[in-house]
Amino acid sequence: MVSTLIILGVALLALVFAYSLLRGGHGELLDEDEWTEKNHVIDVEIFRVLLDRKEEAQLRSCLSGNQFAKFQRRRIRLALGMIRLVDENAGKLMGLGRLAKMKGDAALEQKVDDLIAIAFQLRLNLLLARLCLYLKWLFPSWPVSLPAFEVRYQHLLDSLHTTNSVIA
Amino acid sequence: MSFPYLVAKTFWVLPLILQVAIALGMLKRKMPTIFPIFFGYTTFIIFKELALMFLPYGHRLHALTYWGCEALAVVLGLAVIFEILGTVLPPSPSLRFVLNSVCIFGAIAAITALLMLIMTKGGTGADPIFEYIILAERSVRFLQVVLLIVVIALMSRLGLTWRDVSVGIIAGFGIYSAVVLAGFEFRAHLHVVSDANLVLLNSAAYNLAAMIWAFYILRPRRGTLVEHLPQANLGEWNNAVREYVHQWYRH
Numbered sequence: 012m013v014s015t016l017i018i019l020g021v022a023l024l025a026l027v028f029a030y031s032l033l034r035g036g037h038g039e040l041l042d043e044d045e046w047t048e049k050n051h052v053i054d055v056e057i058f059r060v061l062l063d064r065k066e067e068a069q070l071r072s073c074l075s076g077n078q079f080a081k082f083q084r085r086r087i088r089l090a091l092g093m094i095r096l097v098d099e100n101a102g103k104l105m106g107l108g109r110l111a112k113m114k115g116d117a118a119l120e121q122k123v124d125d126l127i128a129i130a131f132q133l134r135l136n137l138l139l140a141r142l143c144l145y146l147k148w149l150f151p152s153w154p155v156s157l158p159a160f161e162v163r164y165q166h167l168l169d170s171l172h173t174t175n176s177v178i179a
Numbered sequence: 180m181s182f183p184y185l186v187a188k189t190f191w192v193l194p195l196i197l198q199v200a201i202a203l204g205m206l207k208r209k210m211p212t213i214f215p216i217f218f219g220y221t222t223f224i225i226f227k228e229l230a231l232m233f234l235p236y237g238h239r240l241h242a243l244t245y246w247g248c249e250a251l252a253v254v255l256g257l258a259v260i261f262e263i264l265g266t267v268l269p270p271s272p273s274l275r276f277v278l279n280s281v282c283i284f285g286a287i288a289a290i291t292a293l294l295m296l297i298m299t300k301g302g303t304g305a306d307p308i309f310e311y312i313i314l315a316e317r318s319v320r321f322l323q324v325v326l327l328i329v330v331i332a333l334m335s336r337l338g339l340t341w342r343d344v345s346v347g348i349i350a351g352f353g354i355y356s357a358v359v360l361a362g363f364e365f366r367a368h369l370h371v372v373s374d375a376n377l378v379l380l381n382s383a384a385y386n387l388a389a390m391i392w393a394f395y396i397l398r399p400r401r402g403t404l405v406e407h408l409p410q411a412n413l414g415e416w417n418n419a420v421r422e423y424v425h426q427w428y429r430h
Contacts, residue, residue, distance in 0.1 A: 022361040029353030105338025111405040128271035
């Protein structure tokens with residue numbers, strides 16, 4: 012019975028995913044002008060301030076426990092909102108990049124590949140950040156610390172590339 | 180001519196016509212160089228159906244050809260998933276871990292599928308060999324569906340939109356494999372679907388997949404209006420977010 016539930020669950024999930032893939036991307040951009048109109052202008056420095064540990068420590072020392080939790084949750088909600096907008100920007104840029112790739116210009120294609128690679132890394136990091144921020148929202152006083160699977164792997168790759176470039 | 184017979188014939192002929200059109204459309208648009216395995220899969224299915232048309236139904240050779248081709252089609256279907264992943268991922272060494280992660284997921288799904296096959300009490304029906312074949316195909320379809328879920332999740336993170344051909348190919352496989360997997364479970368394990376209905380369900384799902392592929396391959400393309408990439412501070416954002424991720428995740 013368990014295997015039946017797993018199999019039917021997996022089949023249903025695949026159907027939902029496939030459907031959402033076909034339905035997705037209706038807010039995509041078609042040219043650069045649309046990007047200028049529709050991109051979200053967000054300052055990375057504000058994001059840094061919202062998540063700054065020193066600011067957090069200062070707030071903790073100035074405010075009562077309840078006040079701190081309330082204020083911290085508001086900061087986290089803002090940070091999460093910024094993450095959502097950055098994620099949308101990255102998605103739109105990737106879509107625009109894929110359109111540019113259809114032009115068949117080799118130099119542009121290289122730029123698009125670089126853009127997609129960095130946007131994809133950013134979106135993965137945003138996923139990890141989002142997970143931590145949800146936890147921080149639930150427990151505002153908890154200094155979040157989670158096991159790093161992907162981060163460790165990324166470090167390993169980074170060090171490998173550095174070693175390769177040194178050898179070359 | 181009865182209605183079920185007409186439905187069965189339509190379900191058999193329609194994807195054959197669509198796949199000939201897909202193969203020709205791909206050749207016209209020089210797509211076999213971009214999706215060689217999917218092109219191979221499409222032409223293989225066409226030749227399989229043509230071969231089965233000329234082999235006498237009910238003979239051993241017909242059955243052997245059918246099941247042999249079915250196994251090869253499943254393998255090609257799995258290869259198409261990796262081909263699409265290779266096409267949509269930019270050739271960046273830092274993203275190689277994505278491919279490795281998909282392989283790990285695939286390995287876990289393959290082990291689960293194998294365990295499902297071993298642990299299920301098969302071969303108890305009227306035709307034990309047929310029962311085992313259905314259970315084996317259910318396991319392989321499970322592997323395929325798990326891989327498709329992982330790849331679709333990745334594709335949505337890669338900013339692919341419904342216009343991309345890769346999206347159509349994967350969505351077609353996703354819908355077909357999911358319906359077939361559910362069908363096999365209802366037939367082989369729960370015994371609530373008859374063999375005739377299972378065949379009909381598989382055909383209907385395959386028709387839907389072929390329609391999706393045909394739509395994506397044959398629809399007219401618009402010229403791109405994007406000449407340059409806009410300036411964006413993604414690198415700066417990536418560095419900022421990565422700093423926090425490193426701060427929050429233990430090393």
